[in-house]
Amino acid sequence: MTTVLFAAWEPDKAELNGQTTGDVSNVLCSTFSYIPFPxxxxxxxxxxxxxxxxxxxxxxxxxxxxxxxxxxxxxxxxxxxxxxxxxxxxxxxxxxxxxxxxxxxxxxxxxxxxxxxxxxxxxxxxxxxxxxxxxxxxxxxxxxxxxxxxxxxxxxxxxxxxxxxxxxxxxxxxxxxxxxxxxxxxxxxxxxxxxxxxxxxxxxxxxxxxxxxxxxxxxxxxxxxxxxxxxxxxxxxxxxxxxxxxxxxxxxxxxxxxxxxxxxxxxxxxxxxxxxxxxxxxxxxxxxxxxxxxxxxxxxxxxxxxxxxxxxxxxxxxxxxxxxxxxxxxxxxxxxxxxxxxxxxxxxxxxxxxxxxxxxxxxxxxxxxxxxxxxxxxxxxxxxxxxxKEAVITTQEQGDITGGVTLISSVYPVVDNDNCTIAIGTRFKRGQTVSYTGEITATSATGRFDKLSAARFQRVRVTIPAGEDWSQAQGVDITAQPAGRR
Missing domain, CATH: 2.130.10.10 (YVTN repeat-like/Quinoprotein amine dehydrogenase)
Structure with a gap:
C-alpha cells in the first residue's frame, strides 16, 4: 500500500510524478491537507x-x-x-x-x-x-x-x-x-x-x-x-x-x-x-x-x-x-x-x-x-x-515513464467522511485525454474502494458531496502492483 498525500494546487506545473495537482475545487488549504469551503x-x-x-x-x-x-x-x-x-x-x-x-x-x-x-x-x-x-x-x-x-x-x-x-x-x-x-x-x-x-x-x-x-x-x-x-x-x-x-x-x-x-x-x-x-x-x-x-x-x-x-x-x-x-x-x-x-x-x-x-x-x-x-x-x-460545498480533490498523476503498467486494486481516501466517492483517471499516453471511471463507493465491510484499474498513468479523484460533515482531507491510500508492459 502507498499513501499519496494531496498535493498543493499549482495548475501551472506539470503533474506527472510531481508534488502538485491541477484539479481541486471548493476547498481551502490547511497544513498538509484541505478543509471545506463553506x-x-x-x-x-x-x-x-x-x-x-x-x-x-x-x-x-x-x-x-x-x-x-x-x-x-x-x-x-x-x-x-x-x-x-x-x-x-x-x-x-x-x-x-x-x-x-x-x-x-x-x-x-x-x-x-x-x-x-x-x-x-x-x-x-x-x-x-x-x-x-x-x-x-x-x-x-x-x-x-x-x-x-x-x-x-x-x-x-x-x-x-x-x-x-x-x-x-x-x-x-x-x-x-x-x-x-x-x-x-x-x-x-x-x-x-x-x-x-x-x-x-x-x-x-x-x-x-x-x-x-x-x-x-x-x-x-x-x-x-x-x-x-x-x-x-x-x-x-x-x-x-x-x-x-x-x-x-x-x-x-x-x-x-x-x-x-x-x-x-x-x-x-x-x-x-x-x-x-x-x-x-x-x-x-x-x-x-x-x-x-x-x-x-x-x-x-x-x-x-x-x-x-x-x-x-x-x-x-x-x-x-x-x-x-x-x-x-x-x-x-x-x-x-x-x-x-x-x-x-x-x-x-x-x-x-x-x-x-x-x-x-x-x-x-x-x-x-x-x-x-x-x-x-x-x-x-x-x-x-x-x-x-461539494469538494473535489485530485491527486497528482503517477506512472512509469519507461512504459510500465500499474494495476490499482483498491483505494482508501484519508478523509474524515464515509460518504465520499472516488474516480480513477487513466491514460496510456501522455498526449491522451484523461479518462475517468464512474464514481465508486466504498465496500461496507472494509471501507475501501475496490476497483481494478490498469494503465501507465493514473490519478485518483475524491469527491465529498455538498452538505457532508467533514474537516480534513489528507490524501489516499492506494493498493497497487506492477502489471507488466503493453
Missing part, C-alpha cells in the same frame, strides 16, 4: 439593482452598519429587518455604472462614498438618515482611502493621475494649501488605481507603484517615491489590504507587497499562467479582491469564461503560501462583521428556528464576528458560513 447562505433581502460597491463600517460604540451602492441609489442595511433602506441624498439620482463604481471609506464616525460621476457623499454614523454632499467642495473621484489623519480622494475626474487629500483630521477641508490639504499628480504610471490604508500609503497606478511618506511639519505634507516601475494594479478593485499586507492583481499575476514596498509574485509558476489564460482583458480589470477578516487568506473573485458575473473565487493563504479555488456565482466579496442577535431578534429573520439560513452556533449571529460576505446572483447579501 457554502454561501443569503441573509438579507435583495437590492433593487446590481451592487456596484459595498462596505461595512463600525462606529466607536461598536454598532455595525452595512452600505451598498447601485447605479442610482445608496443603501443601508436595516440590522433588524435585514432589508435595504434607501439612504441616498434627498432628490438625488446618482450616475454610477460598471465603469464608475462606488468606493467607500470610513473616517472616524463618517462614511464617505465616491464614484467618478457624482459629488463625494458622506454619512454620519448614528446621526445621519441619508447621505449628503461632502462639505468643502472636494473634487469628484473614483476612489477614496484614509491615509492616517487625512482622507484622500484618488483618480480625480479632472486628472486621473492625481490624488487630493483633506485637511488634517478634517474631511470638510479641501482648500489646497490650507491646514495641510494638498494634491499630487504623478507624472508616470497612468491612472491612479487605489492605495493601501496607512499613514504612509502605497499608491497603485496602472503601471507604477509609489510609496507616500507623511512628513509632519513640512510644507510638502507627503513625499512620494516611485518604488516599482512597469508594475501596477490592472484591476483597481483587486487591491486588498490588512495590516502590513497588501495584495493586488496586475497583468499576468498576483502580488503581495509589504509596507516597505518589498514585493513578491505569489502566483508565478503556481496559478497565474492558468488563471490569466482563462480571463479576457476586461475581466482581469474587473476582478475584486478581499482579505479574510479573521484568517490569513486573500481572495479574488473573477469571471472565468466571460459569463457576465463572477463565478470563481481564488484563495491564497499567505502563511501556508498555498492556493485553492471555489465555484460561486457572485457580484462581489468583502470582509464583514455581523450586528449580533438575541433569540427574540431572530424572529425578524425567520419565525422558525429550523428555517434560519445558519445554525444557531454560527458566527453570523454573534455581534461583531468577522465573516467573509458577498452578494449573490439575485443581489442578496450573505456570508460564506453555510454547509461545506
Amino acid at each position: 457554502d454561501f447562505s443569503a441573509l438579507t433581502s435583495a437590492l433593487s439593482a446590481k451592487p456596484l460597491g459595498y462596505f461595512q463600517a463600525r462606529s466607536l460604540s461598536g454598532q455595525v452598519s452595512t452600505f451598498a451602492g447601485t447605479a442610482t441609489k445608496l443603501w443601508k442595511l436595516d440590522n433588524t429587518t435585514l432589508t435595504w433602506e434607501d439612504v441616498s441624498k434627498s432628490a438625488t439620482t446618482y450616475a454610477a455604472n460598471d465603469d464608475a463604481q462606488w468606493c467607500f471609506e470610513q473616517f472616524g464616525e463618517y462614511v464617505v462614498a465616491v464614484n467618478i460621476n457624482d459629488n463625494p457623499q458622506v454619512f454620519h454614523l448614528g446621526v445621519s438618515t441619508d447621505f449628503d454632499n461632502l462639505a468643502g467642495s472636494p473634487p469628484k473621484a473614483a476612489f477614496v482611502k484614509a491615509w492616517g489623519d487625512f482622507l484622500c480622494l484618488m483618480q480625480l475626474a479632472t486628472d486621473a493621475s492625481a490624488v487630493h487629500w483633506s485637511a488634517l483630521n478634517d474631511i470638510t477641508g479641501w482648500t489646497i494649501g490650507t491646514d495641510n490639504s494638498d494634491t499630487q499628480s504623478f507624472p508616470e504610471g497612468g491612472a491612479v488605481q487605489g492605495s493601501s490604508r496607512a499613514t504612509n500609503p502605497l499608491i497603485f497606478m496602472e503601471r507604477a507603484i509609489y510609496l507616500g511618506t507623511f512628513v509632519p511639519g513640512s510644507s510638502i505634507i507627503f513625499s512620494f517615491v516611485k518604488i516599482h516601475d512597469k508594475r501596477g494594479a490592472k484591476s483597481p478593485y483587486s487591491i486588498a489590504s490588512r495590516g502590513e499586507n497588501t495584495f493586488f492583481a496586475d497583468e499576468g499575476s498576483f502580488f503581495q507587497i509589504a509596507a516597505d514596498g518589498s514585493i513578491a509574485d505569489i502566483g508565478f509558476e503556481k496559478v497565474s499562467r492558468t488563471i490569466f489564460g482563462q480571463l479576457a482583458s476586461s475581466d482581469i480589470g474587473s476582478m475584486v479582491g478581499a482579505i479574510d477578516p479573521f484568517y490569513s487568506r486573500a481572495y479574488w473573485t473573477m469571471d472565468i469564461g466571460g459569463t457576465g458575473s463572477f463565478n470563481t473565487i481564488l484563495t491564497y493563504d499567505w502563511l501556508l503560501q498555498r492556493w485553492s479555488k471555489a465555484s460561486q456565482v457572485n457580484y462581489g466579496i468583502f470582509p464583514a462583521a455581523t450586528a449580533g442577535y438575541t433569540l427574540e431578534g431572530l424572529d425578524a429573520v425567520s419565525s422558525s428556528l429550523d428555517a434560519l439560513p445558519y445554525s444557531l452556533d454560527s458566527k453570523v449571529w454573534q455581534g461583531g464576528a468577522p465573516v467573509l460576505a458577498a452578494f449573490n446572483s439575485t443581489y442578496q447579501m450573505g456570508f460564506f458560513n453555510g454547509q461545506p
Whole structure:
C-alpha cells in the first residue's frame, strides 16, 4: 500500500510524478491537507439593482452598519429587518455604472462614498438618515482611502493621475494649501488605481507603484517615491489590504507587497499562467479582491469564461503560501462583521428556528464576528458560513515513464467522511485525454474502494458531496502492483 498525500494546487506545473495537482475545487488549504469551503447562505433581502460597491463600517460604540451602492441609489442595511433602506441624498439620482463604481471609506464616525460621476457623499454614523454632499467642495473621484489623519480622494475626474487629500483630521477641508490639504499628480504610471490604508500609503497606478511618506511639519505634507516601475494594479478593485499586507492583481499575476514596498509574485509558476489564460482583458480589470477578516487568506473573485458575473473565487493563504479555488456565482466579496442577535431578534429573520439560513452556533449571529460576505446572483447579501460545498480533490498523476503498467486494486481516501466517492483517471499516453471511471463507493465491510484499474498513468479523484460533515482531507491510500508492459 502507498499513501499519496494531496498535493498543493499549482495548475501551472506539470503533474506527472510531481508534488502538485491541477484539479481541486471548493476547498481551502490547511497544513498538509484541505478543509471545506463553506457554502454561501443569503441573509438579507435583495437590492433593487446590481451592487456596484459595498462596505461595512463600525462606529466607536461598536454598532455595525452595512452600505451598498447601485447605479442610482445608496443603501443601508436595516440590522433588524435585514432589508435595504434607501439612504441616498434627498432628490438625488446618482450616475454610477460598471465603469464608475462606488468606493467607500470610513473616517472616524463618517462614511464617505465616491464614484467618478457624482459629488463625494458622506454619512454620519448614528446621526445621519441619508447621505449628503461632502462639505468643502472636494473634487469628484473614483476612489477614496484614509491615509492616517487625512482622507484622500484618488483618480480625480479632472486628472486621473492625481490624488487630493483633506485637511488634517478634517474631511470638510479641501482648500489646497490650507491646514495641510494638498494634491499630487504623478507624472508616470497612468491612472491612479487605489492605495493601501496607512499613514504612509502605497499608491497603485496602472503601471507604477509609489510609496507616500507623511512628513509632519513640512510644507510638502507627503513625499512620494516611485518604488516599482512597469508594475501596477490592472484591476483597481483587486487591491486588498490588512495590516502590513497588501495584495493586488496586475497583468499576468498576483502580488503581495509589504509596507516597505518589498514585493513578491505569489502566483508565478503556481496559478497565474492558468488563471490569466482563462480571463479576457476586461475581466482581469474587473476582478475584486478581499482579505479574510479573521484568517490569513486573500481572495479574488473573477469571471472565468466571460459569463457576465463572477463565478470563481481564488484563495491564497499567505502563511501556508498555498492556493485553492471555489465555484460561486457572485457580484462581489468583502470582509464583514455581523450586528449580533438575541433569540427574540431572530424572529425578524425567520419565525422558525429550523428555517434560519445558519445554525444557531454560527458566527453570523454573534455581534461583531468577522465573516467573509458577498452578494449573490439575485443581489442578496450573505456570508460564506453555510454547509461545506461539494469538494473535489485530485491527486497528482503517477506512472512509469519507461512504459510500465500499474494495476490499482483498491483505494482508501484519508478523509474524515464515509460518504465520499472516488474516480480513477487513466491514460496510456501522455498526449491522451484523461479518462475517468464512474464514481465508486466504498465496500461496507472494509471501507475501501475496490476497483481494478490498469494503465501507465493514473490519478485518483475524491469527491465529498455538498452538505457532508467533514474537516480534513489528507490524501489516499492506494493498493497497487506492477502489471507488466503493453
